[in-house]
Amino acid sequence: MEIDYRLRHPLKLEAHLRVEGLTALLGSSGSGKTSLLRALAGLLPAEGRPYAGLPPERRRVGYLPQGYALVPHMTALENVALALKGPRRRTHALAWLERVGLAEFHHHRPWELSGGQQQRVALARALARKPDLLLLDEPTSALDAATRDRTIDDIARLVREEGLPTLLVTHDPLVAARCDSLAVLEDGEVRQQGDPETVFSRPATLGIAQLVGFGNVFRATVLEREEDGVWLESEGVRLFALGGASLRPGQAVHWGIRPEEVMIVRADRPLPDRLARNRLPVVVREVAKKGLVYAVRVEGALTLEVLLPRHVQDRLRLFAGKAIEVALKPAYVHLFSSGLPSS
Amino acid sequence: MTEAFFLSFKLATLTALTLLVLGLPLAYLLAFKRFPFKPLLEAVLLLPLTLPPTVLGFYLLVLLSPDGALGRIGLDWAFRFEGIWLGSVIFSLPFALTAYREALAAVDVEVLEVARTLGVGRWARWRRVVLPWIWPGLLSGTLLAFAHTLGEFGVVLMVGGNLPGETRVASIYIFDLVQALDFATAERAALVFVAISFVLVLAVRTLEARWRSITGYGTR
Numbered sequence: 001m002e003i004d005y006r007l008r009h010p011l012k013l014e015a016h017l018r019v020e021g022l023t024a025l026l027g028s029s030g031s032g033k034t035s036l037l038r039a040l041a042g043l044l045p046a047e048g049r050p051y052a053g054l055p056p057e058r059r060r061v062g063y064l065p066q067g068y069a070l071v072p073h074m075t076a077l078e079n080v081a082l083a084l085k086g087p088r089r090r091t092h093a094l095a096w097l098e099r100v101g102l103a104e105f106h107h108h109r110p111w112e113l114s115g116g117q118q119q120r121v122a123l124a125r126a127l128a129r130k131p132d133l134l135l136l137d138e139p140t141s142a143l144d145a146a147t148r149d150r151t152i153d154d155i156a157r158l159v160r161e162e163g164l165p166t167l168l169v170t171h172d173p174l175v176a177a178r179c180d181s182l183a184v185l186e187d188g189e190v191r192q193q194g195d196p197e198t199v200f201s202r203p204a205t206l207g208i209a210q211l212v213g214f215g216n217v218f219r220a221t222v223l224e225r226e227e228d229g230v231w232l233e234s235e236g237v238r239l240f241a242l243g244g245a246s247l248r249p250g251q252a253v254h255w256g257i258r259p260e261e262v263m264i265v266r267a268d269r270p271l272p273d274r275l276a277r278n279r280l281p282v283v284v285r286e287v288a289k290k291g292l293v294y295a296v297r298v299e300g301a302l303t304l305e306v307l308l309p310r311h312v313q314d315r316l317r318l319f320a321g322k323a324i325e326v327a328l329k330p331a332y333v334h335l336f337s338s339g340l341p342s343s
Numbered sequence: 344m345t346e347a348f349f350l351s352f353k354l355a356t357l358t359a360l361t362l363l364v365l366g367l368p369l370a371y372l373l374a375f376k377r378f379p380f381k382p383l384l385e386a387v388l389l390l391p392l393t394l395p396p397t398v399l400g401f402y403l404l405v406l407l408s409p410d411g412a413l414g415r416i417g418l419d420w421a422f423r424f425e426g427i428w429l430g431s432v433i434f435s436l437p438f439a440l441t442a443y444r445e446a447l448a449a450v451d452v453e454v455l456e457v458a459r460t461l462g463v464g465r466w467a468r469w470r471r472v473v474l475p476w477i478w479p480g481l482l483s484g485t486l487l488a489f490a491h492t493l494g495e496f497g498v499v500l501m502v503g504g505n506l507p508g509e510t511r512v513a514s515i516y517i518f519d520l521v522q523a524l525d526f527a528t529a530e531r532a533a534l535v536f537v538a539i540s541f542v543l544v545l546a547v548r549t550l551e552a553r554w555r556s557i558t559g560y561g562t563r
Contacts, residue, residue, distance in 0.1 A: 041460045056459040069457040073475050083461035
């Protein structure tokens with residue numbers, strides 16, 4: 001489904017995107033994600049297609065706000081049946097509760113259900129009306145990490161079974177990574193859309209890079225082009241990056257590398273030619289355990305954040321003060337084509 | 344005594360029903376809508392809370408007298424049942440309004456918005472979502488107004504005087520009995536009053552508890 005919407009209030013927004021399967025809409029807080037959803041549901045005035053000018057009652061759009069908005073004095077069954085008409089509405093509602101695994105809770109009121117269960121009731125209620133488009137606002141924000149992954153997978157399964165285009169708003173890159181498509185909202189417009197892997201590995205702008213978790217971003221000057229890449233000078237270091245075909249020598253750019261893509265050079269393993277170009281002597285300043293990974297800060301000509309899986313750190317045994325070498329694979333040195341700050 | 348209590352009940356019932364019809368739209372306006380001079384309107388509506396009943400009664404008496412601003416347009420209601428009814432409505436409005444407004448304020452606007460996206464029309468939203476949500480609050484506000492009107496004295500005396508069968512309600516009747524030093528009858532009437540008030544307050548508290556158990560508010 002193609003969406004083309006323009007909002008003036010409460011903020012200016014121009015959104016052009018495709019909702020294909022489970023599509024994530026990623027953006028920082030205040031970027032207008034929720035406003036776009038509300039406009040699509042008909043709850044905020046907007047121009048564009050589809051549904052232009054229709055009141056919410058006449059759009060076939062399922063909308064789940066963050067708090068799920070279940071009717072507190074209705075049981076789970078009555079909540080689902082709220083969207084249905086006809087004599088068999090309760091039977092249909094029960095069938096929907098069964099599909100989200102909550103049939104046995106049909107007589108419970110919302111406050112007797114957990115957050116995850118409330119969400120499934122709300123999802124069943126939205127799906128029961130057979131919408132053409134489903135809108136989910138931060139469906140995982142109120143859930144703990146374990147429930148979060150399962151919830152996203154459940155949602156993905158349900159909407160795929162239904163073949164229902166679904167737009168899921170999130171600020172969490174880990175949630176976005178589990179979707180079929182990813183659109184990023186920045187400065188009032190959709191700046192990039194593609195499959196999550198592409199957006200994560202090749203963010204179009206600096207802002208998107210930071211949003212999807214690039215910890216290491218630096219300014220650089222283009223020195224010269226060579227074959228399929230460019231040589232850069234950044235903080236006194238010469239680096240080779242792939243791509244950058246449109247860049248001219250002398251031009252200022254930003255580049256970045258994801259913390260999990262910085263490689264630690266091991267003395268016993270020679271580096272391939274190209275990787276050897278971007279070697280950098282550094283000193284380990286800090287090693288911090290973050291769940292199942294280690295966050296390591298190294299300082300040399302550049303200060304870099306490095307994320308190491310536990311098994312790598314178990315082998316390398318890095319500690320603060322240790323002198324090591326890191327290598328930045330040219331394919332992972334990412335050049336940002338736009339959205340650069342002027343300073 | 345029966346006549347006075349009957350009159351009191353008639354007055355309280357009519358006042359409570361009037362407040363339900365009048366107060367609910369007003370409370371809706373105050374709870375959900377934004378408009379200029381809203382604080383001013385709120386202050387005017389809540390003014391009877393702070394005014395001595397005699398002051399309110401005095402102004403009403405002046406307005407409702409045959410030469411008063413309202414009396415001249417046909418509302419010469421001084422010393423008549425209609426007069427004490429109007430006075431009671433104004434005097435109990437803040438109580439009803441506050442209860443209705445609290446009940447409405449607890450309604451989550453987002454729930455109503457989502458109901459719209461589910462294709463539930465305006466009338467059905469009120470009937471199926473809002474009214475079951477707020478009815479304990481509505482009823483408790485109406486009962487409060489009823490009880491408050493039963494116990495009223497100053498406004499009724501100022502506007503209505505002491506006419507048996509027309510304006511002499513139970514509270515004034517008891518005052519009369521004491522003036523006439525008939526303490527035995529006054530005591531019986533007072534006991535009836537205590538019993539009625541107790542039942543009413545108990546009903547209001549029970550309704551509030553029921554409201555919490557339906558919506559889950561206050562339970563977590």
